[in-house]
Amino acid sequence: QPTDGERVGGGTTYGQPRPHIRIRLGRDATEEGLKSDWVLVHEMTHLALPDVGPEHAWLSEGLATYVEGVERVQAGNRAQTDVWAEDVRSMPRGLPEPGDQGLDQTHTWGRTYWGGAQFCLLADVTIREQTHNKKGLQDALRAIVRAGGAIDQDWPIEKAFAAGDAGTGTHVLEDQYRRMATAPVTIDLDALWKKLGIIPTGDDQVRFDNTAPDAAIRVAITALPATGRIAPNQHATAIANP
Numbered sequence: 001q002p003t004d005g006e007r008v009g010g011g012t013t014y015g016q017p018r019p020h021i022r023i024r025l026g027r028d029a030t031e032e033g034l035k036s037d038w039v040l041v042h043e044m045t046h047l048a049l050p051d052v053g054p055e056h057a058w059l060s061e062g063l064a065t066y067v068e069g070v071e072r073v074q075a076g077n078r079a080q081t082d083v084w085a086e087d088v089r090s091m092p093r094g095l096p097e098p099g100d101q102g103l104d105q106t107h108t109w110g111r112t113y114w115g116g117a118q119f120c121l122l123a124d125v126t127i128r129e130q131t132h133n134k135k136g137l138q139d140a141l142r143a144i145v146r147a148g149g150a151i152d153q154d155w156p157i158e159k160a161f162a163a164g165d166a167g168t169g170t171h172v173l174e175d176q177y178r179r180m181a182t183a184p185v186t187i188d189l190d191a192l193w194k195k196l197g198i199i200p201t202g203d204d205q206v207r208f209d210n211t212a213p214d215a216a217i218r219v220a221i222t223a224l225p226a227t228g229r230i231a232p233n234q235h236a237t238a239i240a241n242p
Contacts, residue, residue, distance in 0.1 A: 002027050008039040013046035015151040035077045041068045048145050050155035058103045062116015073222040080222050084198050085206045094118045096184030104181045118187055119180060126172045128217045135168040136221060143167020
């Protein structure tokens with residue numbers, strides 16, 4: 001749907017009658033502007049997860065919120081420092097407030113988008129810790145897709161997590177879900193940033209400490225996959241480490 005201006009005004013991803021995305025695109029949008037836009041990446045991420053039901057919207061929205069930054073670093077159009085600075089600034093919005101319950105039971109904006117993103121970040125780090133940094137959340141997502149779990153499929157959330165865990169050889173997703181679904185879990189984000197070597201500088205920016213215990217995990221999260229980067233206008237042709 002065309003609109004005035006230069007921006008992508010928003011979008012929605014649908015699984016039926018076939019997978020598709022509808023966006024509001026400014027008539028004056030430029031190629032450079034689209035490269036710096038987050039909406040399209042967020043919406044395309046939804047395509048790679050089955051419909052797990054509205055009560056689990058925190059998973060689909062939190063996943064797209066978290067993965068968007070990772071994907072854009074890997075695509076080469078967003079800086080690592082920018083992504084981690086946004087996470088440091090915005091992840092606290094997903095922490096449980098007084099009276100909140102688990103992710104399945106508290107459906108506020110903060111818990112849905114950034115509480116879900118916290119779940120995904122913690123899962124990514126934990127998977128990498130348990131696999132000695134050989135696997136991560138993206139491996140779990142690829143396994144879900146290989147098992148047929150795209151947006152046009154209706155799956156119980158337990159089936160999605162079982163498929164994801166099978167792809168990493170862990171039980172991280174299932175274990176985290178049991179812990180966080182019906183009870184409010186407060187993640188010590190400051191300790192997590194310190195462990196990853198992410199140091200806020202006080203001006204809405206961050207710097208990295210590569211001597212931190214999980215600094216290698218931080219690097220691996222946004223590293224270019226071994227399959228390489230998909231080149232624009234070359235469809236499925238991958239190029240290795242340009």
